[in-house]
Amino acid sequence: MSLSSNLKAIENKIKDLGGFIETVSDNTVIVEITKDNLKEFAKWLYENNAFLKTCAGVDEREINSRFTLYHIFGLDEMGIDVVVKVSGSDKDYTPTISDIVPAAEWCELEARDMVGIRISGHEDKPKFILPQDWPENVYPLRKDFSYDYRPQSEFSKFDEELPKEVGLPIGPYHPILHEPEYFELYVEGEKVVDVFYRGFHVHRGIEKLAESPRFTYKTIPFLAERICGICGFVHSSCYVLTVEKAAKIEVPERAQFIRSIVLEIERIHSHLLWLGIAAHILGYDAGFMQLWRIREPVMVLAELLTGSRKTYGINIVGGVRRDIDESKKRKALEILRNVRDEFKKVVDVLVSVPEIVKRASGTGVLPKEDARKLSVVGPVARGSGLERDVRKNYPYFAYRYTSFKVPVYSEGDNLARTLVRIDEVFESISIVEQLLDALPKGPIAVESYEIPPFRKAVGAVEAPRGEDVHFIITGLGRPYRWRVRAPTYQNLPALKVMLRGAPLADAFLTIASIDPCFSCTDRAIVIHDIKSGSRKFVNLFYGRRYAGR
Amino acid sequence: MQVDKIAKLTKIVTIGLKTGRVTIKYPFGAPLVTESFRGAISIDNTKCWGCGACVLICPPNALSMKFEKDNIIIEYFKGRCIFCGMCADVCPANAISVTKEFELASTDLEDLKEYVIHRTSKCSICGKPIGPTSELRSVIKSQPVSEEYINLCSDCRKKLFAKAISIRFGAST
Numbered sequence: 001m002s003l004s005s006n007l008k009a010i011e012n013k014i015k016d017l018g019g020f021i022e023t024v025s026d027n028t029v030i031v032e033i034t035k036d037n038l039k040e041f042a043k044w045l046y047e048n049n050a051f052l053k054t055c056a057g058v059d060e061r062e063i064n065s066r067f068t069l070y071h072i073f074g075l076d077e078m079g080i081d082v083v084v085k086v087s088g089s090d091k092d093y094t095p096t097i098s099d100i101v102p103a104a105e106w107c108e109l110e111a112r113d114m115v116g117i118r119i120s121g122h123e124d125k126p127k128f129i130l131p132q133d134w135p136e137n138v139y140p141l142r143k144d145f146s147y148d149y150r151p152q153s154e155f156s157k158f159d160e161e162l163p164k165e166v167g168l169p170i171g172p173y174h175p176i177l178h179e180p181e182y183f184e185l186y187v188e189g190e191k192v193v194d195v196f197y198r199g200f201h202v203h204r205g206i207e208k209l210a211e212s213p214r215f216t217y218k219t220i221p222f223l224a225e226r227i228c229g230i231c232g233f234v235h236s237s238c239y240v241l242t243v244e245k246a247a248k249i250e251v252p253e254r255a256q257f258i259r260s261i262v263l264e265i266e267r268i269h270s271h272l273l274w275l276g277i278a279a280h281i282l283g284y285d286a287g288f289m290q291l292w293r294i295r296e297p298v299m300v301l302a303e304l305l306t307g308s309r310k311t312y313g314i315n316i317v318g319g320v321r322r323d324i325d326e327s328k329k330r331k332a333l334e335i336l337r338n339v340r341d342e343f344k345k346v347v348d349v350l351v352s353v354p355e356i357v358k359r360a361s362g363t364g365v366l367p368k369e370d371a372r373k374l375s376v377v378g379p380v381a382r383g384s385g386l387e388r389d390v391r392k393n394y395p396y397f398a399y400r401y402t403s404f405k406v407p408v409y410s411e412g413d414n415l416a417r418t419l420v421r422i423d424e425v426f427e428s429i430s431i432v433e434q435l436l437d438a439l440p441k442g443p444i445a446v447e448s449y450e451i452p453p454f455r456k457a458v459g460a461v462e463a464p465r466g467e468d469v470h471f472i473i474t475g476l477g478r479p480y481r482w483r484v485r486a487p488t489y490q491n492l493p494a495l496k497v498m499l500r501g502a503p504l505a506d507a508f509l510t511i512a513s514i515d516p517c518f519s520c521t522d523r524a525i526v527i528h529d530i531k532s533g534s535r536k537f538v539n540l541f542y543g544r545r546y547a548g549r
Numbered sequence: 550m551q552v553d554k555i556a557k558l559t560k561i562v563t564i565g566l567k568t569g570r571v572t573i574k575y576p577f578g579a580p581l582v583t584e585s586f587r588g589a590i591s592i593d594n595t596k597c598w599g600c601g602a603c604v605l606i607c608p609p610n611a612l613s614m615k616f617e618k619d620n621i622i623i624e625y626f627k628g629r630c631i632f633c634g635m636c637a638d639v640c641p642a643n644a645i646s647v648t649k650e651f652e653l654a655s656t657d658l659e660d661l662k663e664y665v666i667h668r669t670s671k672c673s674i675c676g677k678p679i680g681p682t683s684e685l686r687s688v689i690k691s692q693p694v695s696e697e698y699i700n701l702c703s704d705c706r707k708k709l710f711a712k713a714i715s716i717r718f719g720a721s722t
Contacts (some may be wrong), residue, residue, distance in 0.1 A: 214610075222608035222633055285563050300583060307587040321638065322585070345564055352557045459665040472614050 056483035057111025096121035103375035149211035242459030270464035283320025364510030378466020383416035390462035596644035599667035599681030603636035672702035
């Protein structure tokens with residue numbers, strides 16, 4: 001089907017339901033619909049193979065004195081983003097769509113906590129993002145909330161949170177990943193029967209900070225880069241991509257190529273890091289050492305091309321700040337050749353080590369249907385048989401000029417996710433080589449640009465961990481609303497499916513297997529009903545801890 | 550078959566032996582950074598005008614500007630710096646250069662701060678501060694006849710201009 005016929009189908013459906021199409025641009029369709037028909041439209045989209053990307057609550061009182069909830073769906077097969085807009089006053093209840101699209105639960109709760117949009121179906125759920133001692137009726141992402149306001153803490157409220165029974169706590173730091181997390185695994189003997197996750201320990205309010213007068217369009221890429229320590233360039237790329245889409249800025253081709261090259265180098269280093277850590281978790285330290293040795297030249301290469309080992313800082317709206325000259329290009333190709341040879345040798349050994357293969361195969365299984373329901377992204381989706389890759393589905397930057405395979409494995413276990421990442425390293429090396437060979441001539445940034453206010457855009461970039469989504473409503477001098485959805489946000493709920501019923505000893509590898517990035521996600525709370533052995537998505541949030549209330 | 554498998558595992562030993570030691574004796578030996586590395590910045594006091602473009606662009610607010618009675622002070626605090634080099638990109642006087650310095654640890658906070666102090670020029674009529682003297686000097690260099698009115702504040706300049714116009718149209722001096 002062509003784009004226009006898809007649009008026709010969407011238009012017909014939305015007209016049937018009494019809504020209308022607000023704007024159509026590039027590959028984004030923004031539709032507005034009434035609250036009563038939201039569920040039906042969401043169901044229709046979901047049945048037409050749309051994945052829920054995220055939703056964003058926005059305080060639009062300054063524009064049209066309403067509160068708006070944007071549900072962002074992606075029709076992967078057609079490469080269209082459908083943004084469903086529902087608005088109302090702060091007294092109105094918006095129906096939840098999480099009974100139809102389970103992946104919507106987290107972001108709906110986030111909109112409830114941060115913006116104060118009332119969502120029917122979520123009234124009695126505990127605080128999700130905000131700490132338990134946060135005062136009632138104070139919503140940080142509303143425009144009348146000053147970004148430097150610090151409410152008083154009431155420690156007594158934390159006592160209510162304490163569990164009635166004691167499970168096995170993992171956290172506040174993962175023993176190997178060194179990231180803030182908190183899991184409680186409820187076990188019967190050696191078997192995990194239930195999982196509790198409390199996240200958002202390091203919620204930094206970056207979205208709010210970007211709306212403050214401290215930041216402008218020019219400086220936010222540097223803030224976005226600091227959302228994640230491993231895939232920071234993804235966030236700054238996604239931010240500039242979204243702003244450029246909203247303002248319709250034509251970015252020079254050379255800049256697009258350089259961005260893609262650096263993104264792929266970041267993917268290589270991230271996957272090598274993860275593979276090393278996976279080997280370390282399984283007690284194969286020789287592999288860990290060798291993989292990290294191979295990773296070092298990749299870091300040096302990143303520094304050579306951008307000026308920094310991490311947080312490259314070369315993205316600006318309208319282009320990049322560092323060029324790649326001939327000598328750098330030669331050096332890069334040489335380093336990549338070595339990395340490929342060395343990686344091949346080590347990986348050959350790695351996938352034949354019995355302690356790795358036996359412990360990774362058959363553990364942490366995520367079936368395809370659950371992966372679909374939770375709209376998981378990245379290697380987790382591809383390890384469960386879903387062929388989802390933003391680079392293929394929604395081509396951005398210079399990916400349309402390259403040819404590469406998207407590795408897909410259908411087993412859904414830890415080994416499948418490992419193999420996906422191993423294959424991707426080879427693919428990424430080949431992509432960088434192709435791009436370096438075809439690097440076009442020309443400027444690397446536009447001279448000047450204008451960003452008109454109150455334009456909306458959705459941008460997605462494939463991070464090493466999956467699809468990273470940014471949603472922007474432009475404002476004056478800085479975004480009016482900037483919504484960031486890190487890939488781990490989408491993948492964390494899948495852990496519950498992977499962990500339940502599995503032996504405790506596999507839990508650490510399984511948690512690590514989604515390559516979680518808690519700091520960039522930081523939003524959350526999840527459990528599952530202990531009694532339901534089936535994989536039904538009922539009572540997603542009422543786990544053991546809240547069962548007694 | 551079994552022998553093959555075991556033989557494959559032992560390859561890691563060959564890889565390790567062939568590679569040898571890769572850790573280096575830091576801080577001795579060759580420099581760790583490549584030619585394009587961005588480190589701390591250095592500000593050339595003699596070139597700086599004190600215009601404050603770097604202060605406006607600095608994402609982490611590592612550069613700040615203070616206004617005192619007779620001086621305008623630009624402070625560079627390395628503790629906040631993210632080494633992005635945006636300030637060097639925007640500096641109109643090319644006073645800021647990016648160095649390769651990254652070993653900045655110190656026990657004294659003052660070691661991490663650098664100051665550029667500019668004298669403030671004052672309006673020759675009302676005495677209000679106008680801006681850094683060096684900035685005014687650089688304006689004179691690029692703009693002819695500007696020395697006629699550069700030592701006046703914007704209010705006094707407007708008044709003089711209005712007076713000149715009114716005289717032209719016949720008002721009494």
